[in-house]
Amino acid sequence: MSLPRNIKEQFPLLSQVVNGHQIVYLDSAASSQKPAAVIEAMNDYYRTINANVHRGAYEIAAQATEAMESSRERIAKFIGANSANEVVFTKNATESFNLVARSWGGQNLSHGDAVLITDMEHHANIVPWQILSAELGFEIRWIPLTPDGQLDLTSLDQLLDGVKMVSLTAMSNVLGTLNPVREIADRAHEIGALVTVDASQYVPHFPTDVEDLGADLMCFTGHKMCGPTGIGVLWGHEELLDSMPPFLGGGEMIVDVRKDGFTANEIPHKFEAGTPPIAEIIGLGAAVEFLESLGMADIRQHEIQLTKYAMNALNNRYGDELTIHGPRDPDQRGGVLSIEYRDVHPHDLSQVLDQRGICIRAGHHCAKPLMKLLGVGATSRASMYLYNDESDIDALVDALEPAGEMFAL
Amino acid sequence: MSLPRNIKEQFPLLSQVVNGHQIVYLDSAASSQKPAAVIEAMNDYYRTINANVHRGAYEIAAQATEAMESSRERIAKFIGANSANEVVFTKNATESFNLVARSWGGQNLSHGDAVLITDMEHHANIVPWQILSAELGFEIRWIPLTPDGQLDLTSLDQLLDGVKMVSLTAMSNVLGTLNPVREIADRAHEIGALVTVDASQYVPHFPTDVEDLGADLMCFTGHKMCGPTGIGVLWGHEELLDSMPPFLGGGEMIVDVRKDGFTANEIPHKFEAGTPPIAEIIGLGAAVEFLESLGMADIRQHEIQLTKYAMNALNNRYGDELTIHGPRDPDQRGGVLSIEYRDVHPHDLSQVLDQRGICIRAGHHCAKPLMKLLGVGATSRASMYLYNDESDIDALVDALEPAGEMFAL
């Protein structure tokens, strides 16, 4: 089964006209577009059952609670969690990482310990550890990369020495690289370390099963998977989450507050302080329902085909003038193409493409250590999702040439 | 000028029918309803300019950034801030408090210091301090209450001794009490302490000017002021925010990340890690625009009138059988009525009212220390907003009697 041909019609934004051209949206790694069903689900919530959750005995409050908690169940199933209690709602993947670092790290890390990350991590999986390490004095270590942008695991044993947490991305948001999470997780577990997976670029595009991945904790974000802004997820094994101290304090996360202290609530509520992003949780539930209706395996197939098509088209047309960072084989990577084209600076390239309604991202993609390694300040990144098709790629390919002329040195 | 008579029509949810009755929503202290304009603003964002902000050179990303930043400016003006840079977006008031406690508190508090709060605080302004105090060993002190639910300031001088931060609510979400924030702030400033104001129940209902309040930092939340869920605000004086270390780490909050550490961005971005709640910020901007169009002074007048009407109606009808917690004078309190009626337990009362489509909240309202002081496990709370009218109050008053009969002991 492939995806419906007219799938773009379900995304209102994709019919927008920008600078006289129907929009060509190739920036889904930064944020995806939203199907009407997701926008409508949030509308419906606000129009019919909007009320604060968990604490209200009246009808619409009960319905809001029910809608929120059934979203939690749907999301839990979607990622192969054992129970909805394993799904903690945050505001974005970044908060999820801060929760892990502060709560688990604060309890378990000290001088002499190490946390192992990789050279291709997003700042969300770097800075929270750096903040904590400045306080607690543990070491942050980095798995290096091979020249084609894969993890270089030749020294993994040495790197793992003294490591208590391995925290790595399942897929690079710059290189498209898919990492061997399971293999690394197995080796981490052998020495008693835990594994946190950054699935921000993975859950939106792949059938995901937390047990298959071998993760102990996993972070992802709603707005990259057809969901709204303002919602992220931390998944963790029940016993592990149970053992972790609270992160943010306030309402919802307590069973009792006395002047001399408080008693934390059970998971997942223990980690959800204050009024939750109720509409956003419901929106993310609708996004998961939408993705399930298409089928994650079909979405992945579609993206492999399109990545293959794009890599061929770019290489055939521009040969040596163009480099695509990361793995060559479209089966071994996601639909994220960081492109170097002649001497055109990414900012200029994306500006020129914008004149044709083509949206790509120019920048460091919140991966500055990786930029340094690549020896660039920024890359031009085109990234795909289920709603892109060959016409989008054709538009991109055609638009490079005039940009190249304009900025020829 | 009074509020438009047909204001309810602007709130889609208020035309819902619950259990055969048009809904009577008296739970705005928990969360307010949303005008169509706010729901539409978020819709429009998702349908026309949805894109990640700050990092995109293309048209819709620039528009999304512009929409988000002009919301920030609008909100800054709305509370009398000197600059949009003083407005930090969080996910709710609770996160704002955690930011203050962890960032400012982590840098400034240690054994021997004290933080002064009050007996009527919401858990959001208690638990973050308790978490931090368990780590750093400072003391948490409480301003006591008079029998009619006002702050008892007779021992304020002693209480202030050694205090570095006074953190208090401008209005109680249980008692409706308006606190003399300015007076307390002035006395706190005299001894060199800072003042954080919980304005979660204040900004939605009163013309607010941070300078008049005498606040150094102020926390409030979007969903109680006609805005969406998933968005809160921390306001702070520019120099103070500048001096505070980052809270959450990740994208957006850095200017540089190296393997050996990071350089934080300027305020407000320093405190906004990860993809922000873009749609929600735009929604909150629309909410502020809506409130401004009515006029905060008129909203306050409307609520005084309605509170007066409600207190009279309840007292006249039920006399000794009914107690309203907190100050007697409607001019001196907000439109939040915590009611004790005969022996009816709040949960039972709200259940019975729900049968008539009347939404009130039964519970501890995230103020357990206050509940203990009042000697109850929970209260029945009816709370008003700009869209309520006398017919809502009449419905409430009429519905109490049969509930009383049913649960007579």
Add this chain to the structure above:
Amino acid sequence: MPGLDDLYKEIILDHYRNPRNQGELDSPPAHRTEGFNPLCGDEVTVTFEISDNSLSEVRIAGHGCSISQASASMMSAAVKGKSIDEVREVTRRFKAMMSIHEEEIGSEASEQTSDEVFELGDLEALKGVVKFPVRIKCATLSWNALLTGLGELEG
């Protein structure tokens, strides 16, 4: 939408107005266990004595809504004098009835073990609570506290 009569059956209001086995036993020697409902502030304290593997005495204290109070009172009447195994079985059945899918679970279970001792009797009156999911925690508060208390005994 179920009506209030489904929730507030006469027998429930009777237990609410005239709670059975009220008070607290001295502990020790009695065992003591507590339950909180963080949603509404309800609190229950269950004290009980065990002799000869039976719940020889039980007392209920605390405060809460009619449902939590009535359920605690009905529980005390249902478990007093029962063997620990019987207490566990009636608790299991009660909680099954209180789970959202009670219909299926309830009927299956009763076909498997149709022993007279385990009939829920008066407790059946609480069945209507399931239609008001927010109130389920009110009804199960005292039962969960008792279960916790029994669990602690066993170590």
Add this chain to the structure above:
Amino acid sequence: MPGLDDLYKEIILDHYRNPRNQGELDSPPAHRTEGFNPLCGDEVTVTFEISDNSLSEVRIAGHGCSISQASASMMSAAVKGKSIDEVREVTRRFKAMMSIHEEEIGSEASEQTSDEVFELGDLEALKGVVKFPVRIKCATLSWNALLTGLGELEG
């Protein structure tokens, strides 16, 4: 929607292709200052020498887009040999032009001090950048770095 021609004027592309005053002076003795654009990763290093209260030498290094490179090159040409006060004045004017409300500010200012020295000349070509707000930071990157460098001298 303004077209690309408003942004990429020929003179800008010329400065981009043939940047003036490229390189780095040895520092010390030269002063050195850096600028980052966290949004796109652009970096600029400005080294300069002061003698007799004038910016006697200036060099630009780093990498970035055509706008940031061209603006840095144009800046170097505009400030080289100028007195510190003149440098500050041209910077002030350039930044006023780059602010979203440039029209008003720009015209007011030029009426108040209509000294020939302070005409922006070639720099006027960068005016179109204002229509592309995301790119303003590209254009002002080197100017802000220079200002920081001058500030450090004094303080």
